[in-house]
Amino acid sequence: MRFYASLVYLFLYFPIAVIVFFSFNAGKSATQMMGFSVGWYGHALHNPFVTEALRTSFIVALSSASIASVFGTMAALALQGMKGRVRMLFDALIYVAVMVPGIVIGISTLIALVTLFGWINPVLAALFPAGQAPQLAMGLVSLIGAHALFSMALVIIILRARLAGMDRSLMEASADLYAAPFATFRQITLPLIFPGILAGFLLSFTFSFDDFIIAFFVAGSETTLPIYVFSSIRRGVTPEINAIGTMVLMTSLVLLVIAQVILRRGPRQEAA
Amino acid sequence: MPSSTSSAMNQAPAIAEFRAASKRFGPVLAADEVSLTIRRGEFLTFLGPSGCGKTTALRMLAGFEAPTSGAVYLDGERVNDMPAYRRPVNMVFQHYALFPHLTVAQNIAYGLLQRRPRPDKAEVAAKVARALDMVRLPGFGPRRIWEMSGGQQQRVALARAIVNEPKLLLLDEPLAALDRKLRREMQIELQTLQRQLGITFVLVTHDQEEALSMSDRICIMRGGKIVQTGSPTVLYDEPISRYVADFVGKSNFVDGIFAGHNKVTAHGTTFTGRILCTPAIGSKVTLSIRPEQIELTRDGLEPVQVVNRIFLGEHTEYLVRHDNMGELLVRVSRQAEAAEGPFDPGSEAFVRWAPDAALILDQD
Numbered sequence: 001m002r003f004y005a006s007l008v009y010l011f012l013y014f015p016i017a018v019i020v021f022f023s024f025n026a027g028k029s030a031t032q033m034m035g036f037s038v039g040w041y042g043h044a045l046h047n048p049f050v051t052e053a054l055r056t057s058f059i060v061a062l063s064s065a066s067i068a069s070v071f072g073t074m075a076a077l078a079l080q081g082m083k084g085r086v087r088m089l090f091d092a093l094i095y096v097a098v099m100v101p102g103i104v105i106g107i108s109t110l111i112a113l114v115t116l117f118g119w120i121n122p123v124l125a126a127l128f129p130a131g132q133a134p135q136l137a138m139g140l141v142s143l144i145g146a147h148a149l150f151s152m153a154l155v156i157i158i159l160r161a162r163l164a165g166m167d168r169s170l171m172e173a174s175a176d177l178y179a180a181p182f183a184t185f186r187q188i189t190l191p192l193i194f195p196g197i198l199a200g201f202l203l204s205f206t207f208s209f210d211d212f213i214i215a216f217f218v219a220g221s222e223t224t225l226p227i228y229v230f231s232s233i234r235r236g237v238t239p240e241i242n243a244i245g246t247m248v249l250m251t252s253l254v255l256l257v258i259a260q261v262i263l264r265r266g267p268r269q270e271a272a
Numbered sequence: 273m274p275s276s277t278s279s280a281m282n283q284a285p286a287i288a289e290f291r292a293a294s295k296r297f298g299p300v301l302a303a304d305e306v307s308l309t310i311r312r313g314e315f316l317t318f319l320g321p322s323g324c325g326k327t328t329a330l331r332m333l334a335g336f337e338a339p340t341s342g343a344v345y346l347d348g349e350r351v352n353d354m355p356a357y358r359r360p361v362n363m364v365f366q367h368y369a370l371f372p373h374l375t376v377a378q379n380i381a382y383g384l385l386q387r388r389p390r391p392d393k394a395e396v397a398a399k400v401a402r403a404l405d406m407v408r409l410p411g412f413g414p415r416r417i418w419e420m421s422g423g424q425q426q427r428v429a430l431a432r433a434i435v436n437e438p439k440l441l442l443l444d445e446p447l448a449a450l451d452r453k454l455r456r457e458m459q460i461e462l463q464t465l466q467r468q469l470g471i472t473f474v475l476v477t478h479d480q481e482e483a484l485s486m487s488d489r490i491c492i493m494r495g496g497k498i499v500q501t502g503s504p505t506v507l508y509d510e511p512i513s514r515y516v517a518d519f520v521g522k523s524n525f526v527d528g529i530f531a532g533h534n535k536v537t538a539h540g541t542t543f544t545g546r547i548l549c550t551p552a553i554g555s556k557v558t559l560s561i562r563p564e565q566i567e568l569t570r571d572g573l574e575p576v577q578v579v580n581r582i583f584l585g586e587h588t589e590y591l592v593r594h595d596n597m598g599e600l601l602v603r604v605s606r607q608a609e610a611a612e613g614p615f616d617p618g619s620e621a622f623v624r625w626a627p628d629a630a631l632i633l634d635q636d
Contacts, residue, residue: 167367167369169365169366169367169369170369170371172334172336172356172363172365172369173363173365173369173370173371174371174382175335175336175355175356175357176334176335176356176357176361176362176363177357177362177382177383177386177432177436178357178358178383178386178387178436179357179382179386180355180357181357183386187382188371191373192372192373
């Protein structure tokens with residue numbers, strides 16, 4: 001058993017290890033080691049296309065994760081207050097949203113937005129003087145929206161678990177001690193679910209930062225880091241790509257570990 | 273102690289009142305036309321098995337449940353629709369419900385800090401310190417909740433409630449999670465605290481010993497209804513039904529038919545007793561005799577066979593078999609046993625009891 005398990009892990013992680021390994025290549029080949037160097041990291045970070053793509057990725061990840069955290073939290077709290085069938089239906093729908101393949105989300109978001117823009121743009125054109133009407137198109141905003149939509153499901157799932165595990169009598173105790181509903185939310189509910197919100201934010205950030213498929217469809221002319229990597233691979237693979245890949249991997253890994261640690265710490269978090 | 277204060281209690285004004293208050297959860301009638309007056313300064317206990325409606329009654333006082341019909345009054349004001357956070361009432365929750373992200377002091381100060389205008393910081397700190405002293409946890413303020421033992425958490429929950437000087441302190445099975453010795457200690461402490469503060473305590477419990485030892489009055493509930501309300505002494509000496517006699521203390525029961533006057537026929541024999549219910553002739557009643565009211569003797573009129581002897585320190589419990597009444601539990605004091613000598617299992621003995629020690633009660 002242990003042998004087979006090792007094989008599975010080797011199969012999963014060997015390609016990643018290879019990418020990390022060759023990112024330290026001194027030579028120009030992505031398959032032939034020519035000595036150790038961190039030169040490609042410097043190279044990547046001095047490439048204006050890479051830094052621009054990195055900037056875009058950060059903006060998208062930060063914005064979509066923030067939106068997803070706020071709205072996801074609100075949705076989870078609302079779901080907590082619902083009962084029976086309605087809640088079960090929404091819970092199921094949220095799990096489905098997470099399971100739908102990225103390519104389906106990408107294409108459907110693209111079609112939905114194109115259709116929507118097709119309706120709105122003529123209206124805008126009619127409202128503004130000729131030539132000055134703003135044109136809605138694919139770009140940063142549509143990408144942020146698409147990522148926020150998907151990440152929201154992640155946040156809801158994490159928070160639903162956390163809220164379900166919370167002692168209901170804490171809220172009653174707060175009300176018993178003269179705190180009106182909003183005061184209870186601010187002083188009790190929010191501090192207790194905050195680790196969940198933070199973990200949801202970090203997962204959303206990671207998801208957005210790594211995502212290629214959805215971004216490929218709805219980013220318009222914007223270039224995120226994964227899109228840059230994809231397009232430069234077509235011009236041949238250099239260890240620069242490996243270096244970028246390793247950096248993305250490390251960012252994601254660190255954020256995921258932090259998210260896990262926060263979720264594990266449970267009620268022992270220091271708040272207030 | 274409780275009996276000496278209860279006569280004064282009778283004149284005390286009402287602090288809370290149920291007027292035919294009912295609460296329905298779907299098909300379940302959790303409280304069924306509960307009517308009760310709670311007097312200022314008393315220690316009242318709702319006693320009954322789980323599902324009898326005692327917790328629902330308490331939650332209607334706290335404001336967590338609104339009555340489906342009828343009314344709840346607090347200090348003369350109808351509070352059916354008053355939310356919990358407006359009621360001058362505090363509760364000690366069954367599992368304490370302490371806020372895990374706050375320190376002990378922050379937990380206790382929570383209620384004070386909700387007041388508007390916000391009270392002075394020094395004043396809050398002083399009140400918190402005094403409350404901690406009162407529950408014998410001085411200096412524990414900066415501790416985290418999870419660092420405290422179960423008994424200590426219990427005290428913090430108590431301090432968090434009393435620091436607000438509520439008109440009513442509600443206690444929902446507050447001692448259920450503690451071990452036996454600690455529970456005994458807390459019972460005494462709760463009683464002392466109640467005397468000191470003069471706050472009205474309303475306790476919910478299924479533990480008869482707890483109810484008997486602490487309360488001025490006990491309200492026995494069953495199926496959402498109040499069965500009997502009275503001082504512990506009254507409930508023990510004059511229960512109206514077998515249910516009450518069974519719930520408050522131990523007793524021997526013999527089912528029979530009411531034969532008029534003070535007579536009951538059971539298993540072909542006629543017994544006399546004191547009537548505490550209003551049965552029709554020929555209706556089913558129960559004869560109840562407390563174990564300590566029965567005397568075990570070497571000779572007499574009612575022969576029994578000794579089945580078992582259990583030495584319990586201050587007294588001894590005998591299980592004896594009576595031809596007509598079946599097995600009886602007899603409690604023999606140390607002195608009585610010293611005079612008569614111990615009875616061996618399997619030996620012959622006789623029982624007797626004073627005529628008014630046998631109570632004629634409703635059978636249900």
